[in-house]
Amino acid sequence: MARPRRNIELVRQKILEEAKATILELGWESLTMVTLAKRLNMSVGNLYKFFDSKDELFLAIFTDFHAGLNQQLQDHLHEESLDEPHLGKLIDIYFHYANSQFHLYELVMHPPILYKDFVDTPLQPMAEDMRKETLRTMDLGKRAVAGALRQKGVQVDERELVARFVYFFNSVHGLLLTMHSRIMPYILFEPDAMIPLQLAMIQKIVLSSAPFSQELAAQS
Amino acid sequence: MARPRRNIELVRQKILEEAKATILELGWESLTMVTLAKRLNMSVGNLYKFFDSKDELFLAIFTDFHAGLNQQLQDHLHEESLDEPHLGKLIDIYFHYANSQFHLYELVMHPPILYKDFVDTPLQPMAEDMRKETLRTMDLGKRAVAGALRQKGVQVDERELVARFVYFFNSVHGLLLTMHSRIMPYILFEPDAMIPLQLAMIQKIVLSSAPFSQELAAQS
Known part of the structure; x- marks a missing residue:
């Protein structure tokens, strides 16, 4: 079943905020999809559903x-x-x-x-x-x-x-x-x-x- | 036999110029003792005699x-x-x-x-x-x-x-x-x-x- 569009947007926003916090803390180079997923308590596979x-x-x-x-x-x-x-x-x-x-x-x-x-x-x-x-x-x-x-x-x-x-x-x-x-x-x-x-x-x-x-x- | 001090200074100057040229061309990150020795047609061991x-x-x-x-x-x-x-x-x-x-x-x-x-x-x-x-x-x-x-x-x-x-x-x-x-x-x-x-x-x-x-x- 497809997720409602609104929920997708909310999750994307949450991911974005965490990515920004990671950059502010550690710098762009240290941001990877793996570290980001970990910080979000998300599986990497799930993260890739929101950002390619x-x-x-x-x-x-x-x-x-x-x-x-x-x-x-x-x-x-x-x-x-x-x-x-x-x-x-x-x-x-x-x-x-x-x-x-x-x-x-x-x-x-x-x-x-x-x-x-x-x-x-x-x-x-x-x-x-x-x-x-x-x-x-x-x-x-x-x-x-x-x-x-x-x-x-x-x-x-x-x-x-x-x-x-x-x-x-x-x-x-x-x-x-x-x-x-x-x-x-x-x-x-x-x-x-x-x-x-x-x-x-x-x-x-x-x-x-x-x-x-x-x-x-x-x-x- | 120790090299005369003047010769040491001349070689150090030559190494310095090549290091600067390497940085201008490729950036600081790309400068290594190995690449520098190669550009100078010098052995790495010899280069280390001039710069530690x-x-x-x-x-x-x-x-x-x-x-x-x-x-x-x-x-x-x-x-x-x-x-x-x-x-x-x-x-x-x-x-x-x-x-x-x-x-x-x-x-x-x-x-x-x-x-x-x-x-x-x-x-x-x-x-x-x-x-x-x-x-x-x-x-x-x-x-x-x-x-x-x-x-x-x-x-x-x-x-x-x-x-x-x-x-x-x-x-x-x-x-x-x-x-x-x-x-x-x-x-x-x-x-x-x-x-x-x-x-x-x-x-x-x-x-x-x-x-x-x-x-x-x-x-x-």
Whole structure:
């Protein structure tokens, strides 16, 4: 007898949560279908009924990570009234979302498999979902930067908007990695105390009045 | 008969260069004493006469990476006349030094072994050298930022100076990682074209007139 669809979804969700907990605890490399089944008190055969492979788990985790982030960003993105503290709040959300589940963030940023690897495989539809949620994160980020610039009356063209968005992304990425780096204790005494200031500096340049591309053109 | 000291140094240097080439080509994980000996047309036994272990190779490579960077920074650091384009040049040197040998940079930034692991081992003196060169890189970086701020007439206290230096470090680190990330093709069409603008944005905030810590204090 086939299981009701709703039950399948509930079990898949439970498996997903346990897979995420395993990655956060032990890292992606240590996640195997066997260890996962054991942690879930499930037979490996039963686990394979819900997820065909570690690749499928990867896709579900990746998509879930972005969907959760997108939900939080969406909830706080009111483009009509995006002033500076408001953008600061969005930057905070992004930073803390990644920081509080760093191993998942690392996995998503250094994916062992890429979208193109799933093309023409049975997992392509799931890969499409992953891609869609990722693009949505980027779209929300760009819209946040664009909205805050508009609110502040700063005119930038599309190239400059992309540059500022990439800049925001790089800088927060670098901050996250440095904070979790093993060499951090050699660089700073109290790294966490530095975070608000670093995020404020990033925000400042994202909202800077003068277009950087013009300045750069003037220099050369 | 003992080899003359000079010859030993020459061979060690040759081994070091080949080890670096192997890492750049294949990554740190793929470097073994056996593959290295083969690439050098040397017996493994002979190689062990020059380096006792992969750990010792790691220390030599790490120190060499920082020493090479320090040399270049030192050559261009004229603290009395550190204007903006001059700081820009130093930022460029740092970025391109790391970018042109990215696998070595990655190794140094995510070291498999730390200074503390060598304390009370026969390799401690080499680990001291590694530490000294690393601290020297940070010192040169901080002095560059401090000099440029002085030249521009911007007054900052020690905490703010550290914050700006850490910011510079994070942002360039993030840029380097994003540029070499496998997901980059999904984010940008021509990532390399973005580099000068990104470095200019980083420089701008490092030299910003208003102290960030005051701004932050005023907000809260």
